[in-house]
Amino acid sequence: MYGDGGWGRQAQEGPRSPYGGQPQHHPQTPQHGDWSQEQQQHGAWSQEHQPGYGDRQHQYHEGPGAEYDQRFAHQTQQQVHQGGWDATGTHGHVPYAADPGDPYGQQPVAYGTQQPDFYPTEDAYPPPVPPGRRQPEPEPEPGAAGEEEHAFFAGGGDEDGEEEHELQSRRERRGKKPVKSRKRRTGCACMVVVLVFGGGLGGVGYFGYKFYQNRFGTAPDYAGDGNGEQVTVEIPKGAGGWEIGQKLKEAGVVESAAAFVSALQANPDGKSLQDGVYTLQKEMSAASAVELMLSPKSRSNLIIAEGLRNTAVYALIDKRLRVPAGTTARVAKKEYKHLGLPAWATDHPNLKDPLEGFLYPSSYAVAKGQKPEAVLRKMVAQASAEYRKLGLEKKAEALGLDSPWQVLTVASLVQAEGTSHDDFRKMAEVVYNRLKTDNPQTYGRLEFDSTYNYVKNQSKIDLSVAELRRYNSPYNTYFAKGLPPGPIDNPGEEALKGSLNPTHDGWYYFISMDGKTSKFTKTLAEHEELVNQWNEARNKN
Incomplete structure (x- = not known):
């Protein structure tokens, strides 16, 4: 409590202060009444004491424990202000007040008594040690420092390891013998890290190589025209070069889609490649596959004629x-x-x-x-x-028809009776004119041979009118007035367009003299004259 040689260098001359040679600061302003009167009455402090005080103050600033002495002097001055001095000039018996900022200062302790030890537990921090009594920290045991410094390799920095490390550090600061850390399995951890990093580097290298090959390297490709094993590949409509190449690769035709795309771009006719079904061979070079697909020999699409x-x-x-x-x-x-028919094409009778x-x-x-x-x-x-693209639904009413179903039926008749694309518009006018119930030529009857042939599933031209009129069927336009119940074939685009845009020349009759073209007339008399010419030509042959 009074200091020693290691705590601060004390003055060799002058009386030893009961306060360990610490400077006593006297306030210049009175705080407990009239300070000068107390001095005069009690004579506690005189000028003869001041030189010794000054010497000790000078010695205080020189000592190696100046920092500690300064704090202690400051604390003493605060006590003087708070507790005051008794009449004899010595410190009264007023105890020190507890410091509200000190968690261990809950019980006031009078000056001169021993401060209780508030560090009985192992987890607490040790009290400060005077510089003269400080000992160098013990050397860590071999292996322990390395393990704790590299906690990551020792087990991943778990909470138990961190707590043990902190407790050991505290013990070392208190001068206790450090506790030996438990052994860690550093070898396995290091191996795992090496494997993880090695695998990551390997994966990056592999994908980097693939990226380089795809962008800058030569695409893998077979050589030759194939191994003789045939395979059928379907190319969807609208497929691009890369999609086609992928399908060929999946079928085993080419080795890579990139090679096929390169060969397709290099071929001058590559842009003319169409969708469809192709018969190719496996393990073909990309160039030979492109060449074969551009040839009609490889095409095996199903063609539906008009x-x-x-x-x-x-x-x-x-x-x-x-x-x-x-x-x-x-x-x-x-x-x-369940095959996707539009609503207007369903629920029609007969x-x-x-x-x-x-x-x-x-x-x-x-x-x-x-x-x-x-x-x-x-x-x-x-x-x-x-x-839908042609607008059958929108144009039906303008044509005098009830629904797009009837437009499609008219187009099927135009397709069946017309002999060339030039005939379709005129043929459509014939249909619309004959459908008028008040027309003076047929009075609402179509009288098309094609409707009778449809019912019979045949294609004859030598049919007598008597035979045609006797066959009872809603499809037989010689027997029933108006349109048949539905289409009689699958019309093509030109027949559909002709049905949507008929001529307006007044045609009611037609006949094909050579089987290739048709002649149209407006009256029955004109039509019968052409029929007679056709019969004469037929009899001569």
Whole structure:
């Protein structure tokens, strides 16, 4: 409590102060009454004491423990101000007030008594040690410092390890022997880290190599025209070069899509490559695959011609799919409501085939292994799209028809009776003129041979009028007035356009003299004259 040689260098001369040689600061202003009067009455402080005080003050500033002495002197001055001095000039028996900022100062302790130890536990920080009594920190045991300094390799820095490290540091600061840390399995941890980083670097390297190959390297490619093993590949409509290359790669035709794209771009006719079904070979070079696909020899699409009836289309599908004859027709009859027909094409009575007119003439990718339902659905979707594009629903009323279904039926008649694209507009006018119930030529009867042939599923031209009028069928326009219940074939684009834009020249009759072109007349007399000419020419042959 009074200091020693290591705590601060004390003065060799002058009386030892009971306060450890610490400077006593006297306030210049009175705080407990009249300070000068107390001095005079008690004589506690005289000028003869001041030189010694000054000497000690000077010594205080020189000592190595100046910092501690200064704090102690400041504390003493505060006590003087708070507790005061008794009449004898010595410190009274007023205890020190507790410091509210000190968590260990809850009980006041009088000066001169021993401060209780508030650090009995191992977890607490030790009290300050005077500089003269401080000892160098003990050297850590071999292995312990390395393990704690590299906690990551020792087990990932868990909470138990951190707490143990902190407790050990506290013990060392208090001069206790450090506790030996438990052994860590550093080898396994290091191996895991190496594997993780090594695997990451390997993955980055692999993908970097693939990226370089895709962007700058030569694309993998087979050599030659194939290994002789044939394969069928379907290319969807609107597919680009990369998509086509992917499909060929999946089928084993080319080694990479990139090689196919390069070969397609290098071929001058590459842009003319179309969708469809192609018969190719496996392991072909990209250049040979492109060349074969541009050749008609590889194309194996199903072609639906204009004006074909559904019965003929069903037979073609069966043959392409290599299924028993009649399979597609049975599927159509059973599943027609689920194949995508528009609302205006359903629920019509007396139909021979509800799908008639919706197997649109076009080129379709059809190959063995596909289902008839899938092929029919594709054709119906194509027809619906074309009819929507042409505006059948919007133009029906302007043509004097009840619905787009009737427009489609007219187009099927135009397709069946016309012999060339130039005939379609005139043929459409003939239909519309004859449909008028007050027309003076046919009085509402169409009288088309094609409707009778449709019912009979035939294509004859030598038919007597008597035979035609006797056959009772809603499709027989010699027997029933007006349009048949529905289309009689699958009309093409030109027949549809002609039906939507007929001529207005007054045509009622037509005849084909050579089977290639038609002649149109406005009266029955003109028509009968042409019929006689045709009969004479036929008899001569």
